[in-house]
Amino acid sequence: MPHLDHWLSTLPLPARVLDVGCGTGGASRLFLERGCLVVGVDINRAAIEGLSREFCKARAAEFHVRDVASPSGFELADTRFDGAICQLVASVVGDASDRVQLLKNIHEALSPKGKLSISFSGLSDDINPSYADLYVTDLPYTGEYGTLSSR
Incomplete structure (x- = not known):
């Protein structure tokens, strides 16, 4: 790195x-x-x-x-x-x-x-079709194309 x-x-x-x-x-x-x-x-x-x-x-x-x-932050001392x-x-x-x-x-x-x-990470729908599927599947939850929920 x-x-x-x-x-x-x-x-x-x-x-x-x-x-x-x-x-x-x-x-x-x-x-x-x-x-x-x-x-x-x-x-x-x-x-x-x-x-x-x-x-x-x-x-x-x-x-x-x-x-x-979290709206309460990281809650660290x-x-x-x-x-x-x-x-x-x-x-x-x-x-x-x-x-x-x-x-x-x-x-x-x-x-x-x-x-x-x-x-x-950038948009990957043209590189990996499974990401394109995830972007569409998660759109109702995320509210924006190109964002997916962590699994």
């Missing part, structure tokens, strides 16, 4: 990094290897439980089951992060209002000079 190495080089070390939608922890592991303090949040309970077991003795890492688009990463989460989090709330939650978690690395 060379783009993340570059992004990390812009943060003060040891950086406090929030991994939004951390999943099984690929980015979190990279940050820990680089000496960061990591907090990961994800709605996937099994993934968070696995990461919590894996890093139970690591004082530099903690993981929480959270809905990243310390919400001043030097950086936050949000990889592909905004593409599957829900509808436009959920994405707005996700970004508000990230903004609230960052320190005043905190930096965000965010990535999105």
Whole structure:
């Protein structure tokens, strides 16, 4: 993940990094290897439980089951992060209002000079016909073509 190495080089070390939608922890592991303090949040309970077991003795890492688009925010004790990463989460989090709330939650978690690395998946209906089907199937729920619900 060379783009993340570059992004990390812009943060003060040891950086406090929030991994939004951390999943099984690929980015979190990279940050820990680089000496960061990591907090990961994800709605996937099994993934968070696995990461919590894996890093139970690591004082530099903690993981929480959270809905990243919750109106009550991430509900973390310390919400001043030097950086936050949000990889592909905004593409599957829900509808436009959920994405707005996700970004508000990230903004609230960052320190005043905190930096965000965010990535999105693009429309894939011309590359993968199954995505075209999902876009149509999920349209009544998401309200916009090109957005799908996380499965």
